[in-house]
Amino acid sequence: MAMTVKELLDEPQLGLRLLAGADGLGHPVTWSHTSDLPQLWEWVSPGVLLMTNGLSIPAKPEAQVHLARSLVAAGAVALAVGEKMHAPEFSDQFLAACDALPLPLVSVPYPLPFMAISRSIAEASLLEESRRIKQTARIYDLLRKATTPGETWSQLLTGIGKEIRARLYVVDDRCQHPWQPGDAALPEDVLVRVRKVTSESTAETRHFLWTADGGESMLIMEIPTHPHALLVILPEDRMQPDGVVLLHSATVLGLGLSRSALAMESRYRSGGEFLLQSFEGRIGAAEAARRLEDFGFPAGDLRLLSVPAQAEVGLPQVHSTLWRHGINSVCVVGEDKLHLMVSEYCPEDQLLHVFDPSLPIGMSRPVGIEAIARGLRESLWALGQATARGVRLVGYSEDAPWFGLGGHRDGAELVQRLLGPVIEHDRLNGTDFMATLRSYLDNQRSAQKVAALLFVHRQTIIYRIRKISELTGLDMAETSAVAQLWLAFQVHEAMGPGERVPRG
Structure with missing residues (x-):
């Protein structure tokens, strides 16, 4: 065991004298430190005997009391002050505070060097160092076992x-x-x-x-x-x-x-692969049920969530944060969005707690194993509503219209009717008219701005817009046509990947 304050005081060659704080004589002294810097408690670690010539000890009683309390809070086991040096007179309030805390206040006789005290503590600490090594070895052995x-x-x-x-x-x-x-x-x-x-x-x-x-x-x-x-x-x-x-x-x-993190990393990768297969309809109901059981999901319906992906936060960290808060999930990132699958009984308040307040969340209705792809479409639609309305969490409902559309089916029909010909042209010809149209609508229909953004000639943009007008049958000079296409793009971004392929 470490030397106590009493054992240090009992060493006759030191001649130390106790001024206050007798109830703290049993405190173990693990080390000593000398300082005359301001705010002495900032230079203290637990178990330390602090030695000072008194330059930093304040003269006012209330400041001396604050010093004593701060030293104890920082872990100091005693305060040793050199006699006939620079310390002011100790106030009755200071001595009473040392008794109450307790903080042993020790007087160091002049001209005893502080090094003599440190040497005594260091010699007594040799056995303590052996004990520390053995204890550390036992702690590392716990990890092995x-x-x-x-x-x-x-x-x-x-x-x-x-x-x-x-x-x-x-x-x-x-x-x-x-x-x-x-x-x-x-x-x-x-x-x-x-x-x-x-x-x-x-x-x-x-x-x-x-x-x-x-x-x-x-x-x-x-x-x-x-x-x-x-x-x-x-x-x-x-x-x-x-x-x-x-x-x-x-x-x-x-x-x-780190062991838990590695297990979660493996689970995250497996869960992301499962979700992608489910979204694309490449996994049967029986296999999906077995996989969900492996992921720890109880029997019952599920919910799909969609959240804007944060570039500064890695997906495994989001996955682990949900797990730490008791939310079992599998998740994957696709098209700048984070898609998650959780139990239908997942508490909404926990979701709001885990995710950044600036992120909107779209949530599907409860869906069965065979309807995971539909759940994705619903969560994306709800995310679009949450973003447009400035609401943190929106659950999908066909009774809550968005832009006058009753649900994702109405939205899919709108996108197919207005943007379907453009998407099909891009697919067949390897063009990128959709990106041109998106940029054109976002930049006040300025061909010059769009040309600069896409690194092409202004005349190329004018040609593409003319071609888009022919494909959609809409006059791009008309405000009503622009409004329809803008609405179609909002819905397009809130749709599942499967719905974005035009039906022939």
């Missing part, structure tokens, strides 16, 4: 918690929900403390942040290699876990999370 993927995480949390004598929680730093489904949630009082501490801290200090509230210590650490994964440690007694051991513990937990 936890070989079953589904059990690895719970085994690690339980084993490491017992080893360091602390309760461990891993949460998402954005919402403080458990990082993996089935994990214990933060107790309400701890949740309040975590939110307060993280809101007041900077990104730089959140890598390793000790705090104490009412005498109860709490450590918040980031888990390496897993952005937004936050490790919350609540020691079971006043003896705080060794900082180096905690860093190794976080590394082992990160490796455990």
